[in-house]
Amino acid sequence: MPKFLVEWNLPPELTRDKYDNNKKKSLDIYAQLPNCDWISTYLSDDMSKCYCLYEAESEEAVIEARDAVNAKIDKIVRVDELTETDYRE
Secondary structure, three states, X not given: OOXXXXXXXXXXXXOXXXXXXXXXXXXXXXXXXXXXXXXXXXXXOOOOEEEEEEEEOOHHHHHHHHHHOOOOOOEEEEEOOOOHHHHOO
């Protein structure tokens, strides 16, 4: 399934505690979405940005999932995951 990386510029008033509470609430919502799976999130140390990785049928499925959990998208790109093992013979 394709993977998508979402970048979101977090609002300055959003604290880590508020972010964590919102993410916990969103888990049940994500579980109900058949065409999009949230894989992981990376937060910048200063809480200015987050990057979320999804597996989804389409970019539209990711947009629908983000709408369902009230999370914005500043940028979305389809990505290929490459690891060290991809380059070892």
